[in-house]
Amino acid sequence: xxxxxxxxxxxxxxxxxxxxxxxxxxxxxxxxxxxxxxxxxxxxxxxxxxxxxxxxxxxxxxxxxxxxxxxxxxxxxxxxxxxxxxxxxxxxxxxxxxxxxxxxxxxxxxxxxxxxxxxxxxxxxxxxxxxxxxxxxxxxxxxxxxxxxxxxxxxxxxxxxxxxxxxxxxxxxxxxxxxxxxxxxxxxxxxxxxxxxxxxxxxxxxxxxxxxxxxxxxxxxxxxxxxxxxxxxxxxxxxxxxxxxxxxxxxxxxxxxxxxxxxxxxxxxxxxxxxxxxxxx
Ligand code: AMP
Ligand code: MN
Ligand code: MN
Ligand code: MN
Numbered sequence: 001x002x003x004x005x006x007x008x009x010x011x012x013x014x015x016x017x018x019x020x021x022x023x024x025x026x027x028x029x030x031x032x033x034x035x036x037x038x039x040x041x042x043x044x045x046x047x048x049x050x051x052x053x054x055x056x057x058x059x060x061x062x063x064x065x066x067x068x069x070x071x072x073x074x075x076x077x078x079x080x081x082x083x084x085x086x087x088x089x090x091x092x093x094x095x096x097x098x099x100x101x102x103x104x105x106x107x108x109x110x111x112x113x114x115x116x117x118x119x120x121x122x123x124x125x126x127x128x129x130x131x132x133x134x135x136x137x138x139x140x141x142x143x144x145x146x147x148x149x150x151x152x153x154x155x156x157x158x159x160x161x162x163x164x165x166x167x168x169x170x171x172x173x174x175x176x177x178x179x180x181x182x183x184x185x186x187x188x189x190x191x192x193x194x195x196x197x198x199x200x201x202x203x204x205x206x207x208x209x210x211x212x213x214x215x216x217x218x219x220x221x222x223x224x225x226x227x228x229x230x231x232x233x234x235x236x237x238x239x240x241x242x243x244x245x246x247x248x249x250x251x252x253x254x255x256x257x258x259x260x261x262x263x264x265x266x267x268x269x270x271x272x273x274x275x276x277x278x279x280x281x
Pocket of ligand 1: 015040067132133134135150151154155250
């Protein structure tokens with residue numbers, strides 16, 4: 001029987017709903033064998049999650065999901081098997097988190113202009129454990145009755161061109177990959193199908209990512225369609241990159257997919273874990 005890997009998930013240290021310990025329990029309940037916690041720009045949940053995983057007999061991978069700006073677009077780079085104490089990674093993430101506070105103030109100012117008051121304080125009420133991000137604004141806007149659900153609140157207020165969107169410069173692709181690889185980790189391009197890049201830019205991105213030391217791309221993820229599994233398996237093969245999989249679970253109502261339900265990687269993929277000791281147990 002093959003092991004179930006879930007190498008992309010979120011706790012309330014970033015924009016998930018469950019605490020790190022609850023997330024690990026949830027993974028165990030859904031039969032995940034190897035779990036990575038990959039909170040946005042924050043590694044604050046790893047220690048607790050790792051010890052809960054040990055208690056429950058689940059294999060745990062230290063992870064992070066780093067926000068990057070590449071050609072004026074936001075990309076996410078997942079780091080697996082990172083060392084959260086590696087100074088460049090630690091200070092790099094600290095600086096992204098500081099930027100998130102400035103950005104949040106900018107988002108609130110944009111919302112104020114369309115008559116929505118108090119969203120900064122409102123959003124921070126949902127962001128008590130770690131980073132502040134768009135989901136915390138979304139939750140405030142839904143709970144205060146301004147929008148009916150997360151999906152519509154993003155569409156109306158929080159995406160590019162909408163009042164609560166604030167243009168922000170994240171880390172460079174080079175820095176993000178260097179921090180991850182420098183800490184002993186593996187850099188993975190998260191959900192490439194979400195960026196709407198077009199073929200030429202996707203080829204440029206993958207070429208650059210690999211040259212910088214990137215090792216894998218997510219092929220099977222909660223945010224890809226079945227057709228995209230096949231498409232990105234081909235890209236991985238074309239570039240000699242390994243393939244990763246993860247639910248990108250955020251919690252009930254917020255998740256793209258439930259844990260433990262992902263299909264297997266297409267057979268032409270080399271799994272990112274193919275030479276990991278976790279794959280042998
Ligand atoms: P941020 O890093 O603050 O820009 O927030 C990005 C996060 O918002 C993503 O990781 C998702 O969890 C969430 N998100 C982005 N777009 C949507 C959407 N259309 N509906 C629900 N959640 C979304
Ligand atoms: Mn998220
Ligand atoms: Mn992401
Ligand atoms: Mn994610």
